[in-house]
Amino acid sequence: MKSPIASGNASAASIEAQAPRDHVHERPVIKISDLTISFKTANGIVHAVRGVNMDLYRGQTVAIVGESGSGKSVSAKQIMGIHSHNEIYEGGSIEFTYKDDDGREKTVDLTKIDDKEMAALKGKHVAMVFQDPLTSLDPTMTIEGQLSESLTEHMGLSAEALHARCVELLDLVGITDVEARLKSYPHQLSGGMRQRVVIAIALSCDPDLLICDEPTTALDVTIQARILQLIIDLQKKLGTSVIFITHNLGVVAKVADYVNVMYAGKVVEAGTLKDIFYDPRHPYTWGLLSSMPSLSTDRSERLFTIPGNPPNMLNDIQGDAFAPRNPYALEIDYKMEPPAFQVNEHHWAATWLLDSRAPKVEMPEQLRNRIAGMKLESAKLREGDGNGD
Amino acid sequence: MGRYIAKRLAVAALTVFIILFVLFMLLNFMPGSPFNNEEKMTPEQIATLKAAYGLDKPVIERFFIYVGNMLRGDFGVSYNIQNNMPIATMVGSRLKVTLGLGLEAGILGAIVGNLLGILAALKRHTPVDTVATVIAVLGVSLPNFVFALLLSYFFGYRLKLFPLTFNPADPIRSSVLPVIALSMFTLASMERYTRSELVSIMDSDYMMLAESKGLPRRKLIMRHALRNALISLITVLAPLLVNLMSGSIVIEKIFSIPGLGTLYITAIQSNDYNVVLATSFIYSVMFVIAMLLVDLAYGLIDPRVRLAGQKG
Numbered sequence: 124m125k126s127p128i129a130s131g132n133a134s135a136a137s138i139e140a141q142a143p144r145d146h147v148h149e150r151p152v153i154k155i156s157d158l159t160i161s162f163k164t165a166n167g168i169v170h171a172v173r174g175v176n177m178d179l180y181r182g183q184t185v186a187i188v189g190e191s192g193s194g195k196s197v198s199a200k201q202i203m204g205i206h207s208h209n210e211i212y213e214g215g216s217i218e219f220t221y222k223d224d225d226g227r228e229k230t231v232d233l234t235k236i237d238d239k240e241m242a243a244l245k246g247k248h249v250a251m252v253f254q255d256p257l258t259s260l261d262p263t264m265t266i267e268g269q270l271s272e273s274l275t276e277h278m279g280l281s282a283e284a285l286h287a288r289c290v291e292l293l294d295l296v297g298i299t300d301v302e303a304r305l306k307s308y309p310h311q312l313s314g315g316m317r318q319r320v321v322i323a324i325a326l327s328c329d330p331d332l333l334i335c336d337e338p339t340t341a342l343d344v345t346i347q348a349r350i351l352q353l354i355i356d357l358q359k360k361l362g363t364s365v366i367f368i369t370h371n372l373g374v375v376a377k378v379a380d381y382v383n384v385m386y387a388g389k390v391v392e393a394g395t396l397k398d399i400f401y402d403p404r405h406p407y408t409w410g411l412l413s414s415m416p417s418l419s420t421d422r423s424e425r426l427f428t429i430p431g432n433p434p435n436m437l438n439d440i441q442g443d444a445f446a447p448r449n450p451y452a453l454e455i456d457y458k459m460e461p462p463a464f465q466v467n468e469h470h471w472a473a474t475w476l477l478d479s480r481a482p483k484v485e486m487p488e489q490l491r492n493r494i495a496g497m498k499l500e501s502a503k504l505r506e507g508d509g510n511g512d
Numbered sequence: 513m514g515r516y517i518a519k520r521l522a523v524a525a526l527t528v529f530i531i532l533f534v535l536f537m538l539l540n541f542m543p544g545s546p547f548n549n550e551e552k553m554t555p556e557q558i559a560t561l562k563a564a565y566g567l568d569k570p571v572i573e574r575f576f577i578y579v580g581n582m583l584r585g586d587f588g589v590s591y592n593i594q595n596n597m598p599i600a601t602m603v604g605s606r607l608k609v610t611l612g613l614g615l616e617a618g619i620l621g622a623i624v625g626n627l628l629g630i631l632a633a634l635k636r637h638t639p640v641d642t643v644a645t646v647i648a649v650l651g652v653s654l655p656n657f658v659f660a661l662l663l664s665y666f667f668g669y670r671l672k673l674f675p676l677t678f679n680p681a682d683p684i685r686s687s688v689l690p691v692i693a694l695s696m697f698t699l700a701s702m703e704r705y706t707r708s709e710l711v712s713i714m715d716s717d718y719m720m721l722a723e724s725k726g727l728p729r730r731k732l733i734m735r736h737a738l739r740n741a742l743i744s745l746i747t748v749l750a751p752l753l754v755n756l757m758s759g760s761i762v763i764e765k766i767f768s769i770p771g772l773g774t775l776y777i778t779a780i781q782s783n784d785y786n787v788v789l790a791t792s793f794i795y796s797v798m799f800v801i802a803m804l805l806v807d808l809a810y811g812l813i814d815p816r817v818r819l820a821g822q823k824g
Contacts, residue, residue, distance in 0.1 A: 261718045261736050272727060
């Protein structure tokens with residue numbers, strides 16, 4: 124697999140250099156390099172993840188955004204060491220840095236370790252919150268039983284300490300009537316409550332990294348906001364690093380410090396939340412932002428949709444995977460994969476439009492107005508906050 | 513849980529009563545009579561016999577007399593097989609043989625089938641899985657008398673390891689072949705269900721969550737996969753038990769085992785009303801008890817059933 128970073132191209136900087144300024148001397152919690160994963164299916168090989176690069180620094184939240192099938196969940200499951208039987212690892216590395224029992228920093232490549240070493244990390248140093256709380260708890264086991272499993276496995280607590288920790292955890296995720304809830308079975312709890320339990324399970328051993336795979340998608344809209352807020356609050360309180368997978372840009376705006384936009388098994392644009400929302404450079408990101416409904420959207424107005432469909436991942440993709448849907452596609456887009464072009468220190472996008480030789484293309488007028496509106500709104504919000512009490 | 517048990521028991525009792533009523537009526541409508549063979553009897557003689565056995569009374573009255581007697585342990589007497597022998601005595605020892613045979617075959621089939629299924633599910637897409645699948649297909653598709661004949665030919669006739677027919681002096685060695693033959697269907701079905709159930713459970717979200725806790729594979733399977741698989745396995749166990757009981761009729765005949773099944777067949781052939789009624793009723797009661805036990809076990813294992821009706 125060829126690295127997407129074309130060396131020798133003057134304007135294409137290395138992804139190494141795009142580490143945010145304040146983190147230069149710090150090791151990222153997760154550093155994914157050129158991760159490539161395929162699946163063997165009856166119809167052929169599906170190239171689900173085609174060289175993903177991604178960094179996450181301690182105490183921050185990085186959102187991975189993309190359509191279904193863009194490879195976001197597959198990438199996250201690689202970090203968790205969850206593999207399906209027809210999966211083929213083609214290359215790349217996932218460097219994970221965590222604090223061991225003595226508080227020393229340790230770095231391992233998650234693609235190189237065996238199942239036993241992975242099991243020692245899972246639940247303790249890296250944990251995951253899944254999409255559907257209705258199906259992710261074992262129906263035959265009490266909440267306390269499920270909550271104490273990783274604690275017993277990794278911490279070796281006494282029965283008393285174990286129970287105390289379970290109470291503390293349910294408290295932490297905002298569940299009341301804790302003693303009764305601990306004795307309950309999953310079917311006795313509501314969806315929102317179950318997702319709180321799943322979050323409590325994930326946080327039980329105070330992990331270095333928490334992966335949230337669309338944790339609010341399966342919930343009621345009213346519950347969604349509360350669960351989201353809970354994750355944000357806990358992240359702030361515990362300082363956990365979070366990878367947040369979602370296709371909802373509204374959610375991204377709420378939770379993320381950094382955003383990775385994925386398309387067809389690749390990260391096509393990455394940057395801080397501000398970079399991506401106020402200064403998007405990739406035409407796919409433009410499309411995503413334009414298709415997001417907002418409060419000011421007129422009801423008679425049709426929502427913007429990106430024309431066409433995502434590419435068939437069974438085929439080998441020539442050039443930029445987004446080119447056929449991209450109204451700004453250049454000739455080279457069909458021939459050669461664009462490298463990552465650095466926009467600023469932490470912002471890069473993989474589109475030929477950023478090449479110095481490319482014709483100058485601005486984002487669509489409508490989107491520009493929209494972003495101006497968003498900026499205005501958030502400025503107003505901040506002012507409101509200032510005059511708060 | 514108490515209410516759940518009480519409800520199940522009440523339903524079971526009602527079922528048994530309805531079965532008895534239907535059986536009684538069906539036998540009443542059947543053509544022929546126990547006194548058919550005696551061609552030379554005059555109508556007067558038949559009427560006398562009928563009066564002696566109470567057969568001249570209206571059918572509903574006879575039904576309630578029968579129920580009343582039955583509750584006191586009196587199933588009536590045999591007309592033809594052994595004249596005027598009380599059926600309770602006739603059935604007693606035979607029931608023990610049939611139950612023993614069914615129980616042994618059930619336990620053997622359930623345990624071996626389960627283990628094979630677990631093995632096949634854990635070693636999915638390997639030769640182990642293929643072998644288990646072949647066994648399952650054969651076990652489900654071949655009737656148990658085929659196995660009975662194959663087993664008696666090879667192990668009884670050729671190798672002379674086990675007696676060909678039941679020998680009351682050596683009950684353990686003589687029941688090996690019948691038990692294996694009888695257990696094949698249960699074994700094969702168990703294997704299939706366990707495998708498919710486990711495979712789908714292993715792909716479920718809660719297994720993924722349990723896996724993400726870093727549990728070793730052994731605990732994952734014992735604690736989460738098998739417990740959940742058990743719930744659905746218990747539901748398929750009920751029809752399998754039923755199958756065991758009806759299967760034992762044929763197997764008993766092949767190995768000439770003095771069980772309920774042989775008696776049942778003889779009774780039907782000789783038009784012995786009371787024996788047919790009593791044996792069919794006992795078979796039905798065994799089914800109902802099997803179902804009841806399955807229901808209760810189900811409630812014990814699945815908290816969603818156990819706690820139904822309680823406040824959540």
